[in-house]
Amino acid sequence: MKAVILSAGEGSRMRPLTLTKPKTMLPVIGKPIIQHNIEALKECGIFDILLIVSYKEEIVKDYFGDGKKFGVNISYKTQKEYAGTADAISYSKGFVEEDFIVLNGDIILDKELIKDITEDYNQNSPDTLMVLKEVDDPSDFGVVEIEDNLIKNVVEKPEKDKAPSNLINTGIYIFSKDIFEKIDKTKKSPRGEYEITDSLSLQIIDKKIVRGFLTNKEWIDVGRPWELIEINEIMLKDIQREIKGEIERGATIHGNIFLDEGSIIRSGVYIQGSVYIGKNCDIGPNCYIRGNTYVGDNVKVGNAVEIKNSIIMENTNVNHLSYVGDSVIGSNCNLGAGTNIANLRFDDKPVKIMIKGEKINSGRRKMGSIIGDNVKTGINSSFTPGVTVGFNTFIGPHVLLDEDVESNKIVLL
Numbered sequence: 001m002k003a004v005i006l007s008a009g010e011g012s013r014m015r016p017l018t019l020t021k022p023k024t025m026l027p028v029i030g031k032p033i034i035q036h037n038i039e040a041l042k043e044c045g046i047f048d049i050l051l052i053v054s055y056k057e058e059i060v061k062d063y064f065g066d067g068k069k070f071g072v073n074i075s076y077k078t079q080k081e082y083a084g085t086a087d088a089i090s091y092s093k094g095f096v097e098e099d100f101i102v103l104n105g106d107i108i109l110d111k112e113l114i115k116d117i118t119e120d121y122n123q124n125s126p127d128t129l130m131v132l133k134e135v136d137d138p139s140d141f142g143v144v145e146i147e148d149n150l151i152k153n154v155v156e157k158p159e160k161d162k163a164p165s166n167l168i169n170t171g172i173y174i175f176s177k178d179i180f181e182k183i184d185k186t187k188k189s190p191r192g193e194y195e196i197t198d199s200l201s202l203q204i205i206d207k208k209i210v211r212g213f214l215t216n217k218e219w220i221d222v223g224r225p226w227e228l229i230e231i232n233e234i235m236l237k238d239i240q241r242e243i244k245g246e247i248e249r250g251a252t253i254h255g256n257i258f259l260d261e262g263s264i265i266r267s268g269v270y271i272q273g274s275v276y277i278g279k280n281c282d283i284g285p286n287c288y289i290r291g292n293t294y295v296g297d298n299v300k301v302g303n304a305v306e307i308k309n310s311i312i313m314e315n316t317n318v319n320h321l322s323y324v325g326d327s328v329i330g331s332n333c334n335l336g337a338g339t340n341i342a343n344l345r346f347d348d349k350p351v352k353i354m355i356k357g358e359k360i361n362s363g364r365r366k367m368g369s370i371i372g373d374n375v376k377t378g379i380n381s382s383f384t385p386g387v388t389v390g391f392n393t394f395i396g397p398h399v400l401l402d403e404d405v406e407s408n409k410i411v412l413l
């Protein structure tokens with residue numbers, strides 16, 4: 001079987017992190033999100049993979065090339081217009097032979113799930129298999145009505161009390177080639193997109209078998225910045241202790257830590273795993289790295305810094321006396337001495353973050369900042385919970401940042 005991964009999107013809800021790279025290339029414990037999916041497919045014996053790309057596609061192509069380095073064969077098709085998932089899947093026409101798997105590129109899934117669904121598909125031979133998951137609040141997803149494992153209807157993003165069930169579409173499918181005929185007949189939805197769920201509705205009308213496969217295995221849809229922190233928390237739980245770099249005498253390590261080659265943890269550093277530290281990092285002396293922290297390659301963390309539950313992307317410096325909590329810091333940033341990122345409101349209420357012009361409740365009591373690539377902060381700059389900073393921006397010394405800042409700005413006192 002061949003596989004197709006949909007990765008043409010910008011991930012606009014994930015801005016500012018996606019202003020410089022596609023969402024599927026954001027890191028989760030040392031690999032882009034989409035690499036986790038490619039590896040899951042490979043482990044199940046699926047080696048021929050088509051990536052549907054568009055937004056900043058050169059970043060994806062430069063990283064994966066023809067896939068050989070990753071033990072698979074990768075080819076690419078550019079989606080000309082971001083016209084919906086059915087449109088994206090139509091680009092796989094010449095690539096697939098018979099049945100094929102389709103995955104949204106912005107999900108992280110349990111590798112066993114691919115095995116489970118291929119077995120189920122082979123046993124039951126439906127026309128389409130769609131993987132379903134039960135969630136508490138289905139209102140942000142495609143919600144299905146199901147009877148005897150057959151999908152009867154899919155409703156996109158219903159209001160909470162109007163959802164026909166709590167079973168949602170996970171964006172993982174196995175299709176027979178019949179789907180192309182239905183995609184060709186699919187009309188634009190009220191959202192202005194050609195949606196694959198509408199193609200499935202055409203299959204249902206045509207009495208084709210659209211089977212729902214309910215899973216309780218891990219599946220996470222990474223859409224908004226705090227979900228990147230959450231997926232990081234979940235994935236870090238499973239890392240094993242592995243030390244390829246150097247730990248100086250006088251450092252204290254608790255819990256699991258992955259320390260990649262060329263990195264050094266200096267004396268006086270106190271680590272409370274799980275913590276992932278990439279290649280060629282310089283940590284300490286005398287700093288405190290708390291649980292669920294991911295540090296990318298070539299990161300420097302200076303004296304008396306505290307980092308907690310955060311993602312620090314590659315080539316970034318967090319200089320002495322700084323605090324970073326529940327935050328995402330992009331690549332090539334420099335946080336000046338004494339930069340403080342607050343992660344808790346006085347009133348203890350969940351922190352809100354601006355997503356596409358609207359303040360959205362992150363549901364998190366502890367939530368810091370989301371900072372894009374190439375941001376520099378001056379000494380003693382402070383950030384209130386939930387602010388976002390675009391890329392290439394300078395935040396001057398002593399600034400108290402309590403509102404979002406766009407890219408390419410200079411903010412001074």
Ligand code: TTP
Binds near residue numbers: 009052081082104
């Ligand atoms: P979305 O969840 O809509 O992802 P997105 O990148 O558009 O994010 P946002 O809403 O924040 O802008 O789509 C799910 C997946 O399908 C995602 O991996 C992108 C992919 N996709 C395409 O490749 N082409 C398309 O036309 C659409 C609509 C989605």
